[in-house]
Amino acid sequence: MKINRYTVVITLASVAILIAYIILQERTKLLETEKYSSISKAMQTEIKTLIDEKKNATLALGISLTFNKHLTDALQTHNTKSIKLDELSLVLKENSDFKNVWFQVITKDGKSLYRSWIDKTGDSLVKFRPDVVELLKSPKIMSTISVGKFDMTFKSMVPIYAENQFIGIIEVITHFNSISKKLLKKNIEPLILVDEKYKKQLIYPFTKLFIDDYYVANLDAKDKYMNIVRSYNPKNLIDSNQEYYRLDKHNNIMTIYKLPDINGTKMGHIMLFKNFNDIDMSDINLMREKMIFYIFSFIVLLILFSYYFATKKFISEISLKNEEMKRLNKSLSIALKEQQLIQQQKNQQQEVLFQQSKMAAMGEMIGNIAHQWRQPISVISMWANNIIVDIDMQDINTDKLKKYAYKINEQTIHLSQTIDDFRNFFVPDKSTVTFNLKSSITKTLNLLSASFKVHEIEIIKNIDNDIKINALENELTQAILNIIKNAKDIISTLDFNSKKLIFINIYQKEENAIIEILDNGGGINEDIIHKIFEPYFTTKHKSQGTGIGLYMTESIITKHLHGKISVHNIDFSHDNIEYKGALFKIEIPLNEKI
DSSP: OHHHHHHHHHHHHHHHHHHHHHHHHHHHHHHHHHHHHHHHHHHHHHHHHHHHHHHHHHHHHHHHHTTOHHHHHHHHHOOOTTOOHHHHHHHHHHHSSOSSOEEEEEETTSBEEEESSSOOOSOBSTTTOHHHHHHHHSOOOEEEEEEOSSOEEEEEEEEEEETTEEEEEEEEEEOSHHHHHHHHHTTOEEEEEEOGGGTTTOSSOSSOOEETTEEEOOTTOOHHHHHHHHHHOHHHHHHTOOSOEEEGGGTEEEEEEEEEOTTSSEEEEEEEEEEGGGSOOHHHHHHHHHHHHHHHHHHHHHHHHHHHHHHOOOOOHHHHHHHHHHHHHHHHHTHHHHHHHHHHHHHHHHHHHHHHHHHHHHHHHHHHHHHHHHHHHHHHHHHHHHHHHHHHTTOOOHHHHHHHHHHHHHHHHHHHHHHHHHHHHTSOOOSOEEEEHHHHHHHHHHHTHHHHHHTTEEEEEEEOTTOEEEEOHHHHHHHHHHHHHHHHHHHTTSOTTSOEEEEEEEEEETTEEEEEEEEOSOOOOTTTGGGTTSTTOOSSOTTTOOSHHHHHHHHIIIIISOOEEEEEEEEEEETTEEEEEEEEEEEEETBOOO
C-alpha cells in the first residue's frame, strides 16, 4: 500500500512537469516568433522610409538647381566655365548626408554639356538613354531608382526653362551609402544587392563587390554578412519570399526588402540583419519566470493534494453523505452572492477587453499619424534644402526666402490639424448625438488615408448623403475602424500586382441605417467564419492580431448601439474582373435611445 501511494504521487508529478515543460516551450517559441516578426516589419518600414526620404531629397536638390542662373547661362551659351557643381558636391559631402552626389547638365538636343564626376562631355545620350529621350519629348520631372553602368542609384531629372522656353535638363544622381550609414546607427546591418540580370550592364561597378552574379551596392558592406548570404545562396534566399530568417548559427535575424523597378520587376534586394544581442527579450524572459513560478506552485499543490487523497482513510458511506450534504447546504447559502460576483467579474472583463481594443486602436492611429506626417515633413525638408542651397550658391533674395517660409508654414499648419483630427477620435462619448453618417465615415477614412496610400488600397464608396443617425458616434467609428483595419490587413498581403479593394456601401432600409464593408481578400474560411466574433479568436498570425477587435466591434454594435452585425463570403465582379471577399453588414437603428 505504501509503495502504491508514492507511485501515484510521483507519476502525477512527472506528468504535470512534462506537460508544464511542453506548454512553457511552446509559449516561449510563439512569443519569440511574434517578436522576430515585429522586428522584421520594423526593419522593412525603416528602409522604405529612408528610401522615400532620399528619393525626395534628391528631387528637391534637382528642383532647387533649376533656379541657378549659372546653369541657365551655360545652357544658352554652351560655356561651362561658370558651372561649379563639383564644388557643390564637396560642400554637400561635408555638410549633409549627400556624400557622393553626381551632377549632369544635358542640352535640349540630348547632349551631355557637363558631368561632375568625369571630364567627358559633348556625347549624345539619346542613343542609349530612353529616359532622356522621353523627357526631351515631354519635359517633366522624373524621379526614379535605376541601374546604370556604374551603380544602382537614385536619379532625378528636372527640366530647365529660360523665359518659358525649355533649354535643357539638370540630372542629380545619389547613392545608397547614406541610407546604409543611417541603418547602421540603428544597429541594422544592410547588404544592398542588385539583381543578377544587371551584371552585364554594370560595366564600371562603383564598389567592385559581387556575391555570385549579384552586385553589392553599398561600400560599407561587411565581409561577415556577405559570407552569410553566399553560404545560403543569394538566389535561394531571394526566391523564397519568407518573412524573415532566423540565423541562429550567426546570432542574427534577417529580412529582405524587395526593390522593384518602374515596371514592377526585380531590381534590388536589400538584406537587413539584426544581431540577437541588440533585441530586447526582457518581456519574454519575464513571462518565462512568471510561468515557471505558477507551474512550480501548481505542481507543489498537486503533490500535496495527491498525497492527501492517496493516504486518506475511507470513511463510512453515511458519514461521507453527511459531509456532502453539509457542503451542499453551504454552497446553496452563498449561491446568490457568487452569482452576483460572477456578473461583476464579467462586467470587469468586458471593460478590460474594451480598453485593450482602445489601446490597439491607439497603436494603429499612431502608425497612421506617422503616415500622414511623412509627406508634409518631406515637403518641409525640400524647402529647407532650397534655402541651404541658395545660401551655398550665394543666390539669396527676400522674396524667395518669404516664399520658402510661407510653404514651410503651410505644412506645419497641416501637421497641427492632423494631430487635432486624431485627438478628436479618442474623445469618449458620454451621450448620444445626432450626426450625418456620411460625414462620420469620411472622417474615419481620412484617419487611414495615408495608410491606404502606402499599401495601394483603393476605397470605393457608395454612400447616401442624407442619412442621419442618433447614436454614440465614436463608438460606431471604432467599430467600423476595426472592420476596415481587418480588411486592410488581409488585402495588404495580396500579390504586388493584385488590386487591393475595399467597398463601403451605406443606405437606409426602413428605420435602419445599413453599412456594408466588402474586400477582395479571398474571403474567410467557411470552417471558422462563425467564430470570428469570439474573444481572442483571430484568422491572422498571432503576431498580427489579438482577436479583440472584431469581438469588440460585435459588442459595440449589439450592446451599445442596439444593432446587428453579420458576415459572409460572396463572389462579385468589378471592372469585369471576378473577386471573392468577406462582406460585413451592420444594421443600426436610426433613432435608438441608447
